Amino acid sequence: MSFMYRWISPLHDAFFCPSLPFTIRWRLIAFQPLLLLTNTIQYFQGSTLLSKNAETVIWIPLKRAPGHSVRAIVYHPPGRSSQQETRPLHINIHGGGFLGGLPEGNAPFCRKVSAETGAIVVSTTYRYAPRYTFPVAHEDVQDVADWLIQNSEGLWCADPTLMTVSGFSVGGNLALGIGQRLSRSEYRVKAAVLFYTPVDLRLPPWDKSKPPGFPAKDPLSFILPLMDAYAGPERAKYIQNPLLHPILADIQSLPHNMLIFGGKVDILLTEEMKFVQRLQDESTAINQRINSTIDGKEQSADEAYHIESDFFDNQIHGWLERMNPILSSY
Template identity: 30%
Template sequence: MSKLRDKVEIPLRAWILSTVVTRIAKPPQVEVTQRYVAEPHIVDVPTRHGPVRCFITRPAADAPLATNTAHPPVHLNTHGGGFLVGAPRQDDHIVRAIAGEVGAVVINIDYSTAPKHRFPVAVEQCFDILRWASRSGETMGWDGERLSIGGTSAGGNLALGMLELARRAGGPHVRTAALIVPLVNFWAKAADFAATPPKPFVDESLMRTVLKTYFTDESQADDPLASVDLGDTTGLPPLLIIGAERDSLRHQIERYVAAAKANGVDVTYRLIEGVDHDFSTSGSSVVRPQQIETIDYICDHLLEHFGADGRP
């Protein structure tokens, strides 16, 4: 009976997320920066899987790392949505905050989503854009040697996948990564759901949908580019990882944090209390303080690591 239900429910949920939610997703009404940040311009960046649309937001002229320089640092953002929702601008509140309060150029990647495009298309697209950003400093007016990446949920997974591909390729060098509730393993544990408050945003049904639609074959979920906690954390840059108290993924995230720290990685872990997995993009005013808290953590972290060598 469950197999029959999955044959109906999984395609339906995938269609709702990839079509309906993609069309209606909007960023929450949270404005952290008071500086002027212009609307993004669109660049189609070439990748091995064809051109990918990117929304490029320039920093505020008076932002900390943008003053007195023609070449500010660059932050790449990968949005969430279970690898099914194609709505990069749901992260506009985070993008604008980084552009305004840090002074980085932000490249918000509109990567290809499932079920039409399956693993490893999205992570390879994102990595190719990372390489493009590192090589395009002179033509695009940024510092291709000062790179950071960030993402939420599925986007956090893609960000960690980019770091794995960079490790394999010997670059580009990434200064740091700032991740919100990243998915680090696709094989959700029953014990994790049992230890989570009732009716979590990421439930077992959603995890089955992601598993069935993101991969051509479920065995691909064992690839360290996908379940990143199965990979080698040696040599990772400093990480900021933000968890949510009521999130069913909290337990796998905390295991990953512990393992990375044990392997010598500089990891800062922040747990946001009283919220579920979707809090950072929720339109509810109830979680607005937690959204601002999270963005403040990210901006402070990027300022610390972009300024580590004393350059503006």
């Protein structure tokens, strides 16, 4: 997917995707200026040209979509040669309602993770709705993870067996998809950090519970049908799919270490808290069994689960990305 398409995708899809209904087309046209504005902010905030850190832009081929590739930014630990030592691998996935966003969007976070942990951080993008619906974006980031497993050690001396993930908004949903895919492999994701992540897409945005303090009228309500353009067309078919709805996922398929952040003035609050509570209850039972003795032999502590969360008062969805308020919307 070309870099230019990232900036004009709503306009392109409105005019050149004949299968889209008119109710989506006119919203895409109205959404185009907002996307252009937020992409401009994201790009210049996170531009590798303006950064003093070692950052490179790469294009990662998609094995399930021959001829397609996605753009990613690689953040290198400052002051460290890529050949000096093996280091962890971290994958970050941006948000944007499955509609847009750039890998530069989370640059401050990615730079901090790389600098403080010594990890190679790869911030990737994926193909967008409404042109592409579930499971395309999930398959794209899984293909990225597979490519990094095969190439990161040779390119940057990064160890894919020490892989962690993070995601903002829908990026968190996609990050959990990577975790589910790799859960039974030697490259099982070690930990995940999720920021205001939708974990239950069985309901469209307008039917989700509104927490106390939520605005009576959302000024961006006209784009809500766009925010459902990825899951909505496939909802009935995949209503019980844990990849799209991580709230349904078996805890054994998720990372053992998870940190989940959310805002208390967010329509995602209810599902996030249910998700956290369920995982904490199940992890407590699992950890009790691990700490017990079976046939006189203790199980490995590496199998223990650590699920933590923090929900912040008076914070809306995407509050950590307030400079990018449109694409941080659900």
